[in-house]
Amino acid sequence: DAKTxxxxxxxxxxxxxxxxxCNHSTISGNEYVYWYRQIHSQGPQYIIHGLKNNxxxxxxxxxxxxxxxxxxxxxxxxxxxxxxxxxxxVRANNAGxxxxxxxxxxxxxxx
Amino acid sequence: NxxxxxxxxxxxxxxGQSMTLLCAQDMNHxxxxxxxxxxxxxxxxxxxxxxxxxxxxxxxxxxxxxxRLKKQNFLLGLESAAPxxxxxxxCASSYGTSYNEQFFGPGTRLTVL
Numbered sequence: 001d002a003k004t005x006x007x008x009x010x011x012x013x014x015x016x017x018x019x020x021x022c023n024h025s026t027i028s029g030n031e032y033v034y035w036y037r038q039i040h041s042q043g044p045q046y047i048i049h050g051l052k053n054n055x056x057x058x059x060x061x062x063x064x065x066x067x068x069x070x071x072x073x074x075x076x077x078x079x080x081x082x083x084x085x086x087x088x089x090v091r092a093n094n095a096g097x098x099x100x101x102x103x104x105x106x107x108x109x110x111x
Numbered sequence: 112n113x114x115x116x117x118x119x120x121x122x123x124x125x126x127g128q129s130m131t132l133l134c135a136q137d138m139n140h141x142x143x144x145x146x147x148x149x150x151x152x153x154x155x156x157x158x159x160x161x162x163x164x165x166x167x168x169x170x171x172x173x174x175x176x177x178x179r180l181k182k183q184n185f186l187l188g189l190e191s192a193a194p195x196x197x198x199x200x201x202c203a204s205s206y207g208t209s210y211n212e213q214f215f216g217p218g219t220r221l222t223v224l
Binding site for chain 2: 041042043044045046049087098099100101102103104
């Protein structure tokens with residue numbers, strides 16, 4: 001699986017968009033980009049995933065650069081409940097379905 | 112629909128004691144997983160199962176055993192607990208190989224003295 005690099009922590013004002021970057025410069029052609037988050041003391045929660053096209057769902061948007069070497073998770077209107085650790089994970093869908101969690105980005109949404 | 116549940120929520124063991132953690136899912140998922148999370152770190156895969164009666168080793172399998180006798184249950188056993196196994200344990204499940212959304216349980220906080 002390709003390695004990912006994320007900032008250790010970020011702050012965001014409540015109601016503003018939170019943009020969380022992820023670098024995955026060694027990503028392979030068959031590898032997807034997944035985002036999960038973990039709110040304090042809870043199990044991780046799936047947010048979104050994509051291959052090369054931008055994706056949007058009710059929780060967030062995922063923007064993947066054309067060369068696929070980096071991506072950005074966007075929470076359009078962050079709330080206090082979005083305070084969590086966000087994990088960017090890159091992996092292929094044909095390799096045992098295992099997720100490799102790195103350190104993630106600790107997002108603090110402030111009032 | 113309870114999703115993924117874990118039993119117990121908390122447990123304190125003495126070194127050398129044994130215990131079994133139970134994970135149950137009611138979503139008819141084929142795949143199930145056990146992870147551990149140490150303070151300030153991401154999750155690490157211990158063991159996983161791709162179907163009833165099957166198990167496989169993950170990244171950190173030493174000191175643990177697992178069984179998947181029923182599709183809805185995945186058990187994690189510690190035969191002789193060590194302080195290094197103090198951690199939060201998360202169970203997860205998913206439909207299968209090509210669909211990677213994993214659903215996680217609330218976790219079990221284990222302390223080994």
